[in-house]
Amino acid sequence: MSPTSASPKAQATRVAILGGGPGGYEAALVAAQLGADVTVVERDGLGGSTVLTDVVPSKTLIATAELMSTVGGSAELGVRFPGGPTPDAEPRGAVTVDLARVNERVKALAAAQSGDVRARLEKEGVRLLSGRGALDGPQAVVVTDGEDEGARVEADIVLLSTGSSPRTLPDAQPDGERILTWKQVYDMTELPEHLIVVGSGVTGAEFANAYDALGAHVTLVSSRDRVLPGEDADAAEVLEGVFRRRGMDVLSRSRAEKVERHGDTVTVTLSDGRTVEGSHCIVAVGAIPNTAGIGLEEAGVWTSDSGHVDVDKVSRTSARGVYAAGDCTGVFPLASVAAMQGRIAMWHALGDSVGPLKLRSVSSTVFTSPEIATVGWTQAQIDSGEAQGEIVKLPLSTNARAKMLGIHDGFVKLFCRKGSGTVIGGVVVAPRASELIFPVTLAVEKRLNVDDVAHAFTVYPSLSGSLAEAARQLHVMAE
Numbered sequence: 001m002s003p004t005s006a007s008p009k010a011q012a013t014r015v016a017i018l019g020g021g022p023g024g025y026e027a028a029l030v031a032a033q034l035g036a037d038v039t040v041v042e043r044d045g046l047g048g049s050t051v052l053t054d055v056v057p058s059k060t061l062i063a064t065a066e067l068m069s070t071v072g073g074s075a076e077l078g079v080r081f082p083g084g085p086t087p088d089a090e091p092r093g094a095v096t097v098d099l100a101r102v103n104e105r106v107k108a109l110a111a112a113q114s115g116d117v118r119a120r121l122e123k124e125g126v127r128l129l130s131g132r133g134a135l136d137g138p139q140a141v142v143v144t145d146g147e148d149e150g151a152r153v154e155a156d157i158v159l160l161s162t163g164s165s166p167r168t169l170p171d172a173q174p175d176g177e178r179i180l181t182w183k184q185v186y187d188m189t190e191l192p193e194h195l196i197v198v199g200s201g202v203t204g205a206e207f208a209n210a211y212d213a214l215g216a217h218v219t220l221v222s223s224r225d226r227v228l229p230g231e232d233a234d235a236a237e238v239l240e241g242v243f244r245r246r247g248m249d250v251l252s253r254s255r256a257e258k259v260e261r262h263g264d265t266v267t268v269t270l271s272d273g274r275t276v277e278g279s280h281c282i283v284a285v286g287a288i289p290n291t292a293g294i295g296l297e298e299a300g301v302w303t304s305d306s307g308h309v310d311v312d313k314v315s316r317t318s319a320r321g322v323y324a325a326g327d328c329t330g331v332f333p334l335a336s337v338a339a340m341q342g343r344i345a346m347w348h349a350l351g352d353s354v355g356p357l358k359l360r361s362v363s364s365t366v367f368t369s370p371e372i373a374t375v376g377w378t379q380a381q382i383d384s385g386e387a388q389g390e391i392v393k394l395p396l397s398t399n400a401r402a403k404m405l406g407i408h409d410g411f412v413k414l415f416c417r418k419g420s421g422t423v424i425g426g427v428v429v430a431p432r433a434s435e436l437i438f439p440v441t442l443a444v445e446k447r448l449n450v451d452d453v454a455h456a457f458t459v460y461p462s463l464s465g466s467l468a469e470a471a472r473q474l475h476v477m478a479e
Helices: 008-012 022-033 048-052 055-072 099-123 202-214 233-245 335-349 379-384 400-405 438-445 450-454 465-478
Strands: 014-018 037-042 127-130 133-135 140-143 152-154 157-160 164-166 194-198 217-221 249-251 256-262 265-270 275-278 280-283 287-289 322-324 363-366 371-376 390-395 411-416 423-430
Touching (some): 014 022, 014 140, 014 152, 022 037, 022 335, 055 202, 099 127, 157 335, 194 202, 194 256, 194 265, 194 275, 202 217, 202 233, 202 363, 217 275, 233 249, 233 379, 233 411, 233 423, 265 280, 363 438, 371 438, 379 411, 411 465, 423 438, 438 450, 450 465
Parallel strands (some): 014 037, 014 157, 037 127, 194 217, 194 280, 217 249
Antiparallel strands (some): 133 140, 164 287, 256 265, 265 275, 363 371, 390 411
C-alpha cells in the first residue's frame, strides 16, 4: 500500500482517540492518511501535557537556564561584564533573569505549538471534540464534560492516549503558589529565594538544575543514595558533583514526609525528623496514569496494579479493537515513544505494514547542565551479566574542542558485543548530549560494528570525535 492510498476497509473505519498528546495526535495523522474517519477527544488542549505543561514548557525554561549556565562559566573564556555590580564583574551574579518574562515566553510557545497541532489535524480532516472522554464499551466513546459534553462517537477502533498527571504525597498537597507540581511552576512571576525540590529523578533533577542556573538557591531532597537513581551511575555521579560545586544543597537518603506552607514559607519535614525551610517547593515524585473513571474495566481493558493499561508490542490492549499509547501504558514515559506507539497502533489496526515497538534503540536525555543522553543496553546490565559487552569510557577533559569551550565535566561511553564488536549502547554526558547521542542511536538501530563508527570521518576539533575514538579503542578490545 502506498503512503497516500487507502483500502476500502480503511476508508470505512471509524477511529476514536482519547487524548490529543503525541500518542493521540500522531495516531490521528496516520489514521487520516490511511483514509479512516478520525475523531480526537481532548480536554486540556491539543498536544496534551507534553506541549502545554510538560516537555515543551520545561525545555523552554531549561533553554534560558542553559544560557545562564553558559554565561556563568564564561569567565574562563575571558568574558567580563563591565556593566555589572563592579567595573570588572564576573559573569555569575552580573546577569539576572526576569522570571515573569521567561514564563510568559514559555506559555506563549506552548500555546503556539498547541495551535500548530490543531491546525495540522484540522487540515487532515480530523474531527476534534473538547472535553473528557470515556469508553462506553469497547466500540464507543462519550464526552463526559467540557464544551462537547454529551457527544457520543461510535468507533471500530479506539485508541487510549490519556497521559499521566503529577503524583503527590498525602501530606504534601500543592496549592499552586508555594507548593507546586511540575505543571504549576509557569505561573511564578519572581524567582524563588530558596527552592526545595522533592524528588531526584529526571523531573526533579531538571528543575533543580534549571532554577539553580537561573539564580535561585536550591535544595534537592533525594530519598536515594544519589541523584538520578535510574540513570547511568557514572553520569549521575558527574551531575551530582556539578550540583554540589555550584552551591546546590543535595540531601541524599532523605525522604520527605510532609510539606507545609506557613505564609510565604514552606517547611519540608524529612523522615528522620529534620526540617528544611524555603520559599517554594516543587514536588516531583513521579506520575500516575490518567486511567481512572474512563470505563476501562467495563470495556474489558486490563490494567496493572499501578493503573497503567496493559499493551503488547503493537499497542493492543486486552479488549478487541482497543489500543493504547503513551504514558497511560507505562511502557516508556517519553513523547517519542508515545508517538511511535500511536503510529504503530494505527498501522496495525488499519492493515498497513508494521513492525513491533523496539525499545532497545530509544534514546533519552536528561536536560540538565551537562545533559545526560543514553541509548541501548546499560552498563548496569553488562556488569550484571544480562548483556555481554565491552565498555570504553573517555572523559571530555581530553577532547580538544571541549578544552576550547571550557568544558571540564562529562564523558562518552560506548558499549559493544564481545567478539562481534556490534554497538549495543552508549552514554554521553556533555552540553548538547541530546544531539551527540544520535550517531550512537543510528549505530544501535542499524547494528553497526565499532569499525563502522571508527572509520567514519569526524570534524576536528569536535565533541563527536570522542565517539569515534571510543569506537577505535573498542576495536582492540573486540579482537
